[in-house]
Amino acid sequence: MQKTLIIVAFVAMCIAQWFIPFNTILHQETILSEGRLFKLRTEPIDPSDPFRGKYITLRFAEDEVAVTDPQAWQDHEYMYITLADSAGYGRVSRASLYEQEGDDCIKVRISYVYEGNPGAVVFEYPFERFYLEESKASAAERLYWESRSDSTQQVYAVIRVRNGQAALENVMINERPIADIVRALNEKPE
Amino acid sequence: MSKFFVKELAELEQASIITPDTAERIRAYYAQKPGLAANRLVIVFGILGALLTGLGVILIIAHNWDVLGKVPKLALALLPLLLGQAACAFTLIKKAESTAWREGAATFLFLSIGAAIAIVSQVYQIDGSLGGFLLIWMLLAFPIQYILRSSVASLLLLGGITWYACDIAYFDRSNGVAWWYLALLVLSFPYYYRLYRDHSGSNFFAFHAWLLPLSLLCALGMFNHLFSTTADEELTALLYINLMSLLVLVGHFEKLRQRRLIVNGFLVCGSLGTIGMLLFFTFEDFWESVSRLGMAETLDVRVAAPYWISLLLTLALLVYMLYRYRGTAINAKVSAFAVVLALFLLGFTQPDVSRILANVAVFVFGVFTIRDGAQQNKLSILNYGLLIVALLIVCRFFDTDMSFIARGLLFIAVGVGFFVANLRVLRNRRNA
Numbered sequence: 112m113q114k115t116l117i118i119v120a121f122v123a124m125c126i127a128q129w130f131i132p133f134n135t136i137l138h139q140e141t142i143l144s145e146g147r148l149f150k151l152r153t154e155p156i157d158p159s160d161p162f163r164g165k166y167i168t169l170r171f172a173e174d175e176v177a178v179t180d181p182q183a184w185q186d187h188e189y190m191y192i193t194l195a196d197s198a199g200y201g202r203v204s205r206a207s208l209y210e211q212e213g214d215d216c217i218k219v220r221i222s223y224v225y226e227g228n229p230g231a232v233v234f235e236y237p238f239e240r241f242y243l244e245e246s247k248a249s250a251a252e253r254l255y256w257e258s259r260s261d262s263t264q265q266v267y268a269v270i271r272v273r274n275g276q277a278a279l280e281n282v283m284i285n286e287r288p289i290a291d292i293v294r295a296l297n298e299k300p301e
Numbered sequence: 302m303s304k305f306f307v308k309e310l311a312e313l314e315q316a317s318i319i320t321p322d323t324a325e326r327i328r329a330y331y332a333q334k335p336g337l338a339a340n341r342l343v344i345v346f347g348i349l350g351a352l353l354t355g356l357g358v359i360l361i362i363a364h365n366w367d368v369l370g371k372v373p374k375l376a377l378a379l380l381p382l383l384l385g386q387a388a389c390a391f392t393l394i395k396k397a398e399s400t401a402w403r404e405g406a407a408t409f410l411f412l413s414i415g416a417a418i419a420i421v422s423q424v425y426q427i428d429g430s431l432g433g434f435l436l437i438w439m440l441l442a443f444p445i446q447y448i449l450r451s452s453v454a455s456l457l458l459l460g461g462i463t464w465y466a467c468d469i470a471y472f473d474r475s476n477g478v479a480w481w482y483l484a485l486l487v488l489s490f491p492y493y494y495r496l497y498r499d500h501s502g503s504n505f506f507a508f509h510a511w512l513l514p515l516s517l518l519c520a521l522g523m524f525n526h527l528f529s530t531t532a533d534e535e536l537t538a539l540l541y542i543n544l545m546s547l548l549v550l551v552g553h554f555e556k557l558r559q560r561r562l563i564v565n566g567f568l569v570c571g572s573l574g575t576i577g578m579l580l581f582f583t584f585e586d587f588w589e590s591v592s593r594l595g596m597a598e599t600l601d602v603r604v605a606a607p608y609w610i611s612l613l614l615t616l617a618l619l620v621y622m623l624y625r626y627r628g629t630a631i632n633a634k635v636s637a638f639a640v641v642l643a644l645f646l647l648g649f650t651q652p653d654v655s656r657i658l659a660n661v662a663v664f665v666f667g668v669f670t671i672r673d674g675a676q677q678n679k680l681s682i683l684n685y686g687l688l689i690v691a692l693l694i695v696c697r698f699f700d701t702d703m704s705f706i707a708r709g710l711l712f713i714a715v716g717v718g719f720f721v722a723n724l725r726v727l728r729n730r731r732n733a
Contacts, residue, residue, distance in 0.1 A: 132378075132418060279426040
């Protein structure tokens with residue numbers, strides 16, 4: 112009897128352990144395949160500390176929104192931004208504390224509220240890390256410095272938005288995925 | 302050890318120290334005795350093997366192979382989960398009584414759950430918070446300790462939920478109470494109880510007896526987010542002194558007392574913590590801020606609910622222990638929570654009196670500890686008592702206007718005390 116109970120509990124546990132990753136995969140795949148595409152300009156790509164794994168941190172150009180009543184935004188953890196396409200790149204057209212629907216809204220985390228007139232709310236996107244293959248991290252760092260000193264380089268993130276949820280698809284430098292550029296750099300003898 | 306002993310038997314037999322009959326009986330005894338040490342080694346290697354393989358797999362997958370497409374990458378990430386579950390299923394069906402199998406399979410499955418979630422996040426560039434990641438991992442891994450009766454899984458869970466609680470309460474914006482920490486801890490209690498009841502002699506029990514108090518010490522500060530901001534530091538300090546008394550009380554449970562002191566993490570943490578907190582209460586700053594508070598609003602049952610709940614729990618356990626272990630000596634430090642509450646109530650109007658009484662309390666606890674050490678003929682406890690008194694003097698050395706001569710004399714007195722007390726105990730031992 113007890114053994115049956117243990118086996119039933121074990122099977123239930125295994126199902127739960129599969130459910131979470133599968134649910135995540137399904138959720139992300141839906142956003143990536145059905146979501147609306149936006150390009151978000153990123154500011155310098157910042158190679159992150161090696162302790163937390165090999166990824167680069169993205170700092171987006173559009174990371175704050177002006178508000179007239181900064182007091183009202185204090186003490187809130189999340190807000191919703193609406194993106195609009197402007198000259199090929201996504202720009203924040205609207206911000207709200209209330210849940211928004213549509214394939215142009217993203218739930219973001221409020222990181223700081225500047226008081227004053229007008230005030231501003233600084234926020235974090237739910238996708239600020241881009242994981243790279245371990246061997247490419249240092250090359251990405253070099254690339255970052257090069258692209259930073261060269262103002263002709265266009266660095267942006269490709270994201271997909273669906274029903275308030277967003278997924279990061281790729282990071283591009285001049286229309287090419289960063290991973291490809293790094294791979295080419297690695298193959299080219301110095 | 303036994304092999305060495307058996308080898309010596311021939312020599313002892315030749316020297317006519319033991320009879321051939323006795324030697325034969327000793328040999329027969331060791332021959333039929335189960336190989337406990339060997340068995341323990343298999344368990345240790347089983348766990349270590351699973352830990353290293355699990356971590357190794359995580360590291361290899363974390364390389365984030367770009368040559369692989371998304372699907373092979375995900376398949377590779379979820380493979381360890383499948384292997385871990387298969388190993389656990391095999392263990393449950395075929396090797397349910399083997400500790401090495403249960404612990405090894407449970408450890409591997411525990412780690413592979415974390416790997417699976419982490420790598421799915423990596424493939425889809427999901428930038429979730431560390432606290433959220435740890436919580437999902439711990440929720441999914443929680444049943445392992447019960448289903449596989451695995452102490453390593455229980456220890457990993459305890460470590461994981463503690464990290465989660467600290468992340469929520471202190472690191473990540475530090476504004477929340479990790480209620481899931483409490484829930485998972487309480488739900489794990491039946492496992493801890495079973496370990497206490499059936500395996501109190503094991504090493505796993507000793508690890509739990511340390512990790513559990515340390516986890517509580519780390520996580521309890523999260524409740525300061527519930528207190529009103531004017532009195533949150535003071536109430537958190539009071540909450541901690543209750544915890545210390547509670548830990549000392551738990552350290553008095555029979556099966557914990559039967560083990561060596563070094564195993565009794567509850568008693569060691571509780572006792573050191575009590576003295577640390579009391580020394581903190583001997584400084585002026587704390588009482589100065591208490592005197593600025595209003596008693597009624599600070600101790601309001603709704604605002605200070607976590608404090609009152611911890612007080613009731615400590616009191617209830619104290620009553621239970623006094624009833625259950627009537628006639629057995631209980632460490633004087635269990636009363637610290639009541640002493641501090643009294644000092645706190647007094648501190649609203651008479652902060653200086655409370656401060657002076659806190660000094661007296663530390664001194665009295667030091668003297669009681671010295672007495673316990675002398676009575677039990679244990680130099681470690683005796684010197685701990687002397688150390689408490691010495692620490693009190695060091696603290697006062699910095700913030701009183703005592704003359705240098707008075708301070709010097711005090712130090713000499715404690716130094717002489719160390720010599721005399723140690724010498725007396727050593728002499729008593731020699732004479733005994």
